[in-house]
Every structure is written in structure tokens, then in C-alpha cells.
Amino acid sequence: MELPQTPDITPRDTLKAVILLAIPGVLAAIYYLSPQSFQQSLVLDHTKPRIHNFWTNALAHEHRPEDGHLIGNSVGYLLLVFPCWILYRYRDQERKFWTGLAIILTIGPFIVSASSYITFYEILGLLIENDRGFSGVVSALAGFLLVSIVFVFAEEQEESVAILSTGLYFGCVMLGLGVLTRRITAIGLGLLVLIVIFAGTRTRYVARAAELADWGREHPPLSVVLVIAILVSVLGFAASLPADITSGDGLTNIVAHGTGFVFGMLVAGSFGYRKRQSSAEGSAAA
Numbered sequence: 001m002e003l004p005q006t007p008d009i010t011p012r013d014t015l016k017a018v019i020l021l022a023i024p025g026v027l028a029a030i031y032y033l034s035p036q037s038f039q040q041s042l043v044l045d046h047t048k049p050r051i052h053n054f055w056t057n058a059l060a061h062e063h064r065p066e067d068g069h070l071i072g073n074s075v076g077y078l079l080l081v082f083p084c085w086i087l088y089r090y091r092d093q094e095r096k097f098w099t100g101l102a103i104i105l106t107i108g109p110f111i112v113s114a115s116s117y118i119t120f121y122e123i124l125g126l127l128i129e130n131d132r133g134f135s136g137v138v139s140a141l142a143g144f145l146l147v148s149i150v151f152v153f154a155e156e157q158e159e160s161v162a163i164l165s166t167g168l169y170f171g172c173v174m175l176g177l178g179v180l181t182r183r184i185t186a187i188g189l190g191l192l193v194l195i196v197i198f199a200g201t202r203t204r205y206v207a208r209a210a211e212l213a214d215w216g217r218e219h220p221p222l223s224v225v226l227v228i229a230i231l232v233s234v235l236g237f238a239a240s241l242p243a244d245i246t247s248g249d250g251l252t253n254i255v256a257h258g259t260g261f262v263f264g265m266l267v268a269g270s271f272g273y274r275k276r277q278s279s280a281e282g283s284a285a286a
Contacts, residue, residue, distance in 0.1 A: 013089075020081055023105075024074035027134060031061050031070050044113055044131040046121040054117070058109040060132040073134040080141040080236050083229040087148060090225055091156075100267045104140045108263055112136030115259035135253065136260035142236030143264030146173070149229055151272050156222065160207040161215055167197030167206070169230060176234035177241060237261070 030039060044050075044057035061070040081101070088097035113131065120126040149169065153162040171193035178187030200206035216223040240261040242254065 016085075017082075020085065021078075024077055027059060027061065027070060027074060030059050031063075031067065036063070042132070043129075044117070046117050046126075046128045046131060049117060054113040055109045057113055057132045058134050058137055061134070062130070062132060069133060073138055076138040076236065076239055077134065077141065079232045080138065080145055083225065083232050084141065084145045084148060087145075087152065087225050087229050090222060091152070096271050100144055100264075100271065101141075103267050104137060104144060104264060108137050108140045108260060111263050112140070112256045112260045116253055116256050119255045131253070131256075133253070133256075136256040138236070139240040139257045139260030140264035140267070142233065142240050143261040143266075144268045145229060145233045145236065145264075147265045147268035147272070149226065149233060151268070152222075152226060156219070157215055158207070158211075160205060161211055163205060164197060164201065164207045164209075164212055167193060167200070168212075171197060172230065173234055173237050177238045180235070180238040181242060 030042075039060045042053065042056040042060040044053040061067070061073065063069075085094075085097050088094050113136075116128075116131055120128050150166055153165040153169070157165060171190050174186050174190030174193060176190075177183060178185070178190055197206060201208045240257045242257065
């Protein structure tokens with residue numbers, strides 16, 4: 001596929017950027033401008049669940065005594081969503097991005113909240129009365145971006161170069177997880193992946209580093225976007241699997257994070273599957 005040159009910024013693009021910025025703006029407005037009683041009505045109480053709270057709890061954030069919960073989720077969202085949008089926009093696949101984002105925002109909170117409710121209340125019997133936060137949606141964006149990056153490798157690079165890029169990427173993802181969360185197992189797995197992929201460069205199946213560098217020089221704008229997307233993706237993956245695997249007031253709901261991440265991966269993966277399927281059908285029909 002021939003990629004376009006750096007796209008011009010149009011008024012429509014500005015409007016789209018405003019829409020993306022409006023999402024954390026809505027969260028901030030609810031947090032700072034609405035009464036605490038209203039915010040509490042948005043929260044999901046596992047002991048007295050109401051259907052609409054399985055979605056609205058993503059809009060509420062804990063007042064801890066400070067606003068770190070809201071700020072952390074808002075910053076994570078912004079770091080992930082803009083590189084992802086630019087990546088799809090640059091490759092002229094923007095409709096996929098907006099479709100995926102719409103699915104994550106509308107269906108994602110239900111999936112995340114249901115997973116928390118089933119795990120903590122139905123299976124473990126824990127009584128959580130304040131299940132809230134946008135973290136599951138942010139994790140879904142991280143999963144969406146991860147699969148999107150892999151698809152860029154597969155669709156834009158020669159097979160051997162794509163294998164090298166994918167191996168390096170997953171090695172960095174695991175290393176980032178290990179370093180940022182102090183997980184020795186993740187660090188070891190990341191190093192193992194990098195060792196295996198570098199050993200593979202001595203075969204005909206994996207490209208050498210020079211070939212990847214040549215590809216980068218041939219596609220400078222896309223390479224820059226990819227590097228930025230990879231960096232925020234590594235951070236997003238680590239944030240989706242935090243070091244504190246606990247749940248409750250003031251603590252991290254690891255189930256919501258993990259479920260959101262997997263859901264985002266599935267959303268992005270479904271786009272790729274449909275494309276491969278339609279291509280195969282087109283070949284058969286011809």
C-alpha cells in the first residue's frame with residue numbers, strides 16, 4: 001500500500017481532536033463541577049448492582065484526598081489515543097480507529113464492570129461498594145494500540161522485517177513491564193525474546209537490523225509515528241498490569257485493567273480478521 005505524505009491538518013481534523021480532548025474534559029467536569037452525591041450515584045455497588053452503573057462507573061473517580069485517580073486516567077488516555085489516531089490517519093484507515101474507539105467507549109465499560117463484578121462478588125465473595133474509574137477504558141486503548149502496531153508491521157513491512165519488528169516490540173513490551181513494575185519474570189522473558197529474535201537474524205526468516213534501518217529511512221514519517229506509538233504502548237501495557245494486584249477503595253482493580261486490555265486487543269484484532277477474510281473471498285471469487 002502506498003502511504004500518503006504527511007497529511008494536511010483540516011478544520012475537520014481540528015474538530016476530531018477537540019472530540020478526543022472532550023472525553024477527559026467530561027470526566028473533569030463531572031469530578032470538579034458536580035456534587036459528590038451525583039458522583040456517588042454513578043458508582044457501581046457490587047452489593048446492590050444497577051444495570052446503568054455498569055457503564056456510568058467509568059465516569060466517576062475517587063477523591064483520594066487529591067485528584068490523582070482522575071489525572072492518571074486522563075493522562076493515560078491522552079498519551080494513548082492521539083498516537084493511535086495519528087497512526088490510523090496516516091495510513092488512511094481512520095474509520096477503523098473511530099469505529100474501534102466508539103466500541104471501546106460504549107461497550108468497554110460494561111465488559112470491564114461485568115468482569116469485576118463476576119470475579120470479586122460472584123466468585124471471590126468480596127463486597128466492593130465503590131467500583132469506579134476510567135482505567136478499564138484506558139487499558140482497552142492500550143490493547144487496541146498494541147494490536148494496531150503489530151498490524152502495521154504485518155501490512156507495511158516485508159515478512160522478515162515484520163518478524164524482526166514484532167519480536168523487538170514484544171521484547172521491549174515485556175522489558176518495560178518488568179522495569180516499571182519491578183517484575184523479574186517479565187524482565188527475564190523480555191530478555192529471552194530479544195535474544196531469540198537476534199539469534200533469528202542469522203537465519204533467512206528474520207531480517208537483520210540493517211534491513212529494518214533501511215525500511216525506517218524509506219518511510220521516515222511512519223517510522224516516527226511508530227516509535228512514538230511503541231513508547232506509549234509500552235507504558236500503557238505496564239499500566240494495565242500494575243504492581244499492586246489488589247482491589248478496593250484506593251487500590252487498583254487488576255481485573256478491570258486486564259479485561260479492558262484484552263477487550264481492546266479483540267476490537268483491533270476483529271478489524272484485521274475481517275480484512276484478511278474479505279481478501280481471501282475476493283481471490284476465490286476472481
